[in-house]
Amino acid sequence: MSDLPQTTAPATVKRGAEIEVLIESLAFGGEGVGRVDGLVVFVPDTLPGQKVLARVQRKKSSYAKARLLEILQPSADQVQPRCVHFDDCGGCTFQHYRYEKQLEAKSAQVSETLQHLGGLSNSPILPILPTPNLFFYRNKMEYTFGVQRWIPKAEANSGVEIADKDFALGLHVRGRYEKILSIDECHLQSEKSNAIRNFVSAWARKSKLLPYTTRDHSGFWRFLVIREGKNTDQIMVNIVTNEGGKAGIKAVDQLAAELLKRFPEVTTIVHSINRKKAQVASGQEARVLHGDGMIFENIGDLQFRISPESFFQTNTHGTELLYAKVAEFAELRGDEVLFDFYCGAGTIGIYLSQSVQKVVGIEVIPDAIRDAEQNCELNGIDNCHFICGDLKEQLESTESKLAGHGTPDVIVFDPPRAGLHPAVIERSLAFGAEKIVYVSCNPGTFARDAKMLCEGGYSLRRVQPVDMFPHTPHIELVSVFHKNPI
Numbered sequence: 001m002s003d004l005p006q007t008t009a010p011a012t013v014k015r016g017a018e019i020e021v022l023i024e025s026l027a028f029g030g031e032g033v034g035r036v037d038g039l040v041v042f043v044p045d046t047l048p049g050q051k052v053l054a055r056v057q058r059k060k061s062s063y064a065k066a067r068l069l070e071i072l073q074p075s076a077d078q079v080q081p082r083c084v085h086f087d088d089c090g091g092c093t094f095q096h097y098r099y100e101k102q103l104e105a106k107s108a109q110v111s112e113t114l115q116h117l118g119g120l121s122n123s124p125i126l127p128i129l130p131t132p133n134l135f136f137y138r139n140k141m142e143y144t145f146g147v148q149r150w151i152p153k154a155e156a157n158s159g160v161e162i163a164d165k166d167f168a169l170g171l172h173v174r175g176r177y178e179k180i181l182s183i184d185e186c187h188l189q190s191e192k193s194n195a196i197r198n199f200v201s202a203w204a205r206k207s208k209l210l211p212y213t214t215r216d217h218s219g220f221w222r223f224l225v226i227r228e229g230k231n232t233d234q235i236m237v238n239i240v241t242n243e244g245g246k247a248g249i250k251a252v253d254q255l256a257a258e259l260l261k262r263f264p265e266v267t268t269i270v271h272s273i274n275r276k277k278a279q280v281a282s283g284q285e286a287r288v289l290h291g292d293g294m295i296f297e298n299i300g301d302l303q304f305r306i307s308p309e310s311f312f313q314t315n316t317h318g319t320e321l322l323y324a325k326v327a328e329f330a331e332l333r334g335d336e337v338l339f340d341f342y343c344g345a346g347t348i349g350i351y352l353s354q355s356v357q358k359v360v361g362i363e364v365i366p367d368a369i370r371d372a373e374q375n376c377e378l379n380g381i382d383n384c385h386f387i388c389g390d391l392k393e394q395l396e397s398t399e400s401k402l403a404g405h406g407t408p409d410v411i412v413f414d415p416p417r418a419g420l421h422p423a424v425i426e427r428s429l430a431f432g433a434e435k436i437v438y439v440s441c442n443p444g445t446f447a448r449d450a451k452m453l454c455e456g457g458y459s460l461r462r463v464q465p466v467d468m469f470p471h472t473p474h475i476e477l478v479s480v481f482h483k484n485p486i
Contacts (some may be wrong), residue, residue: 013036019055024286028473029473049074052069054182061158083095085183090174093471097471110463114446118446120450129464132206139227144171146179150343196259234268239256256269268288270288299319313468315446315469335436337358340359348412350372350379356410362389362391364388364391387401409435410434420434446479
């Protein structure tokens with residue numbers, strides 16, 4: 001916490017009470033933190049330096065949660081957000097906070113998390129690496145069609161009759177998942193992406209087909225996914241719909257034809273049909289309407305194939321920084337066996353393959369393994385071996401496919417946000433690898449796992465925060481552990 005003076009407030013903070021709070025810092029996850037009569041109060045949608053009026057929603061013995069009612073005094077570090085949709089959109093929650101302060105807050109959160117959750121009080125944390133691009137950095141955007149369009153206050157209070165209340169294409173409203181905010185501009189992907197989205201929105205709005213709704217699972221239009229190769233200038237447009245019969249097929253075919261007339265630079269167009277109730281931007285069937293159904297992206301001197309279902313790091317230029325740091329921390333000599341756990345489409349392992357004897361990757365998703373193998377073939381790499389299976393099961397099995405690949409000198413972890421299963425840590429420790437490089441998108445679960453790795457005979461040597469997602473609370477980490485001498 002900072003040394004800002006505390007705000008005078010009621011002696012007792014009760015549920016439902018309105019309180020004034022001076023926000024001192026940002027907690028992990030992005031909530032503002034202040035104190036009232038010594039009690040920690042978390043207030044979402046606030047910034048350090050703001051004095052706010054908030055209503056207590058929940059009270060515990062050691063903290064309270066409150067909802068922002070009014071900003072009584074702005075922060076000296078507030079800036080004008082670039083996006084006109086900032087007040088309603090759930091995308092860039094800190095676009096109004098000076099970037100240098102965003103970096104300071106994220107660095108502090110990493111340090112506090114490692115200390116409080118991992119008990120690692122003297123962690124060797126390096127200065128955070130800023131993003132190469134503050135805006136237009138994403139290579140993938142998912143836009144949602146919806147029948148519950150969110151009406152911003154300015155529009156609602158304009159006195160003008162509101163049209164198209166039952167059609168939206170855009171992003172989810174902050175804190176209101178069921179509501180969709182129609183987007184006119186977005187500073188996350190590119191101006192070309194904006195133009196494509198606006199064209200698709202206008203065309204679909206004029207069609208006789210309605211957006212899909214989870215209320216009764218009717219409707220046709222579900223998602224628009226745009227993927228770009230930031231280093232190749234290739235563009236994929238993926239239109240995700242419900243089953244729509246002949247009318248649906250005809251509509252998407254017409255849309256694709258009109259889209260190509262307007263944007264002939266689009267590399268490929270794919271129509272994915274999602275027949276399931278779950279609102280996910282993928283399908284059980286895909287029709288390639290233009291191109292090869294894929295685009296390519298370059299990381300360093302390597303090329304990667306990206307299909308509609310492929311996982312690929314969302315910030316291309318940030319990924320270049322991230323992978324370079326992984327290679328630096330691994331300190332590879334050229335003769336190592338490297339195990340790449342949670343390898344996804346094999347991007348990290350392939351990136352490191354030219355500096356090791358052999359890479360062995362494990363991933364549970366079959367499509368990702370297929371992409372990894374194709375990426376190896378694309379780059380002429382023959383020292384990577386990929387195993388499809390659950391990592392925990394593979395490590396516990398006496399008949400694991402890992403058995404024929406020897407003992408790793410280096411292990412790379414790049415797990416999902418939930419981090420590592422304790423059994424995965426236990427089995428990995430048994431390998432006795434010289435080094436463990438851990439890439440994390442969640443400092444909380446990383447701190448927990450780092451504690452177990454250190455208790456298992458390793459020392460945390462370096463932690464490098466990387467800001468892959470500016471204007472959001474998300475933080476990426478690269479770290480390296482060295483095995484302690486016996």
